[in-house]
Amino acid sequence: MANNRFAAKTALVTGAASGIGAAIATRLIAEGARVVGVDINETGLKALAERFGDRFVAATSNVTIESEVAAAVSTAVDQFGGLDLAFNVAGGSLIGAVTEMAEQDWDFTIDLVQKSVFLCTKHEARRMREAGGGAIVNVSSLDARIPVPGASPYATGKAGVEMFSKNAALELAPYGIRVNCVLPGLVDTPMGAPIIGYQPALDMFLDRIPLRAPATPDQIAGPCLFLAGDDASYITGTSLIIDGGWQLTGFPNLAALAE
Template identity: 35%
Template structure:
């Protein structure tokens, strides 16, 4: 129970990797606020962990909504020990076809949302003596992919924001790290694996020869949230099975 008694906020925590991270945290004893625009099937998770999990409707691109999230977490659990900035969207398209609206939506959620949530968490974390912030990036933050300019650029910015935040917040007792998943058996990764021809080209790039399991990302998030990682700060932890971009 490495997170026993701690309180965590996970944005985008009602489905996908955010939901898996929430389950991993709960299994390690944490209290968890699953924040997202939509609840999806999070009620099932809440019912399994009465009094330890709750849903807060949140738009990470809205400053007031983010403030309400922080207030709700403190009201429910008394403190905010861990913030996982997981909420994200992808609007794929070549640059010549990418609309301004899709670019702005991607940046607003993937980058501005991380900034707003991080800034809002500083005061309560500092008041209690510190905390952990974990930002979600992606393998395409450091590897160029045609048709993913908006998503890749936003995630690359998240990695640099992580390093800058770690530098600024260390003296407040707050560590800031980044988790960078590769091709996981969830969402985009599952879609890639569903096409045999496409999957074969990607499989050869993975030293592990397989998709990652969502639980493996959850385990890495637990590590960054727990005392095990107390001397890790400003780091981008890749969980990608040894992804090699050139096969």
Template identity: 40%
Template sequence: MENEVAIVTGGASGIGLAIAKELMQSNIQLVVADINQDSMDKLSSEYDLYDGQKVDVTNETDVKNFVDYVVNKYGKIDRSFHVAGATKSDLIIDQSLEDWEFTIKLVLNGVFLFTKYVGQQMKEQNHGTMVNISSINANIPMFYGAAYSSAKASVIMLTKNAALELSDYHINVNAILPGLVATPLTKKMTANKVVDDKFKEKITAKRAAEPEEIAKPAVFLSSSDASYINGSSLIVDGGWQVTAYPDLRELRAQK
């Protein structure tokens, strides 16, 4: 895998950083797109293969310029992982349009923009793989999560459509659907014992995943070992989806 070049959005922390580290173990050059410049600077000083660039993944000009930077500096893009995401949550009847649009833009539009511009480059070079990070919330609704769940469900269909449209150019596009993962984004839930216990009741593994447990299957889907997998969504949830989603209203009730 030496001389390969990979993009990771949201690669300054959490799942994105775990994917970056997994790739660097195989001597793959990383170019990370994130808004946390301080974290990327620190990681760039620690890892020779880590190149962090500040990018707003919802800004089309930022994304295009980032892809141009990668191609101009490294010559190609072999793999692209679209991980960046966050949400502003509320019940549907209380959610502001502004918060709804924040979530849709970051979770869905960010994946679309990278698929568009990375896809253009991969089409030109006639090869490549993309892995989109969706969520089991694409299949399981949750209280306060309509925007996030809707956006993550759309990522699955975007993945399928991209696989269809790009397959002629030897580009595979797949998705990972993580369950609960121990990241900074989920700390508010996992740090609350009442809510954390409710999650553990539902997850057959009785724990949250470590980011590395999502990174390894994501990297697998980007590899030649997965060359006959295209347009698929791999659930990595510790057996959670065979049960159901906990009632998160108690989290809000404790405020």
């Protein structure tokens, strides 16, 4: 996919060390951008830096800590002279039943899924506002729309990401900053591995996914780049579901696996 769609653009990608974030960073660089990769996984970032040379700068930062987010955004400006595009991808979750979940596990997941997107958007948008515009893509999940047994903070946080993105789109439109959101279904990454690597669970999911496969990370990266690019210049505040049609059928009843 080598073309120059993002030539002269600087992009920040959180969660860049793995999965969807790594696929977004890889496609951006293939299409001409310079990328600041943000992650807590220093080793993963180093591997990308070795692969991409001076087109990629690693910022080892925790996206739940405001000072680290602000520093990562400053890295884009210091190293590449500005910030045009941002992809807020980093995420993860702790699981547990509503009746059993510890307060700190709830807080951990909500901070990682939801607060991080607020902190990143805040600091990215400040830079973009100074430069007269930009585009932000936040990664939510199909779980924002469909409850998942044992994943209440994750689903709640992802629903928050979707609404936050709409709110930010409304507030930032006057500055020429577009904000959109994607809702992936099941994706073949380390996060998806517990399902994809366990055949009985995978079969149940595939029964619900009309296209009969999990997404590759690249199948999520492509639509994210579309939303960030000029072809989407009149799109803001929208949510794009990328799920192989899974939204049409709902979640499998995983409780059946325990019987």
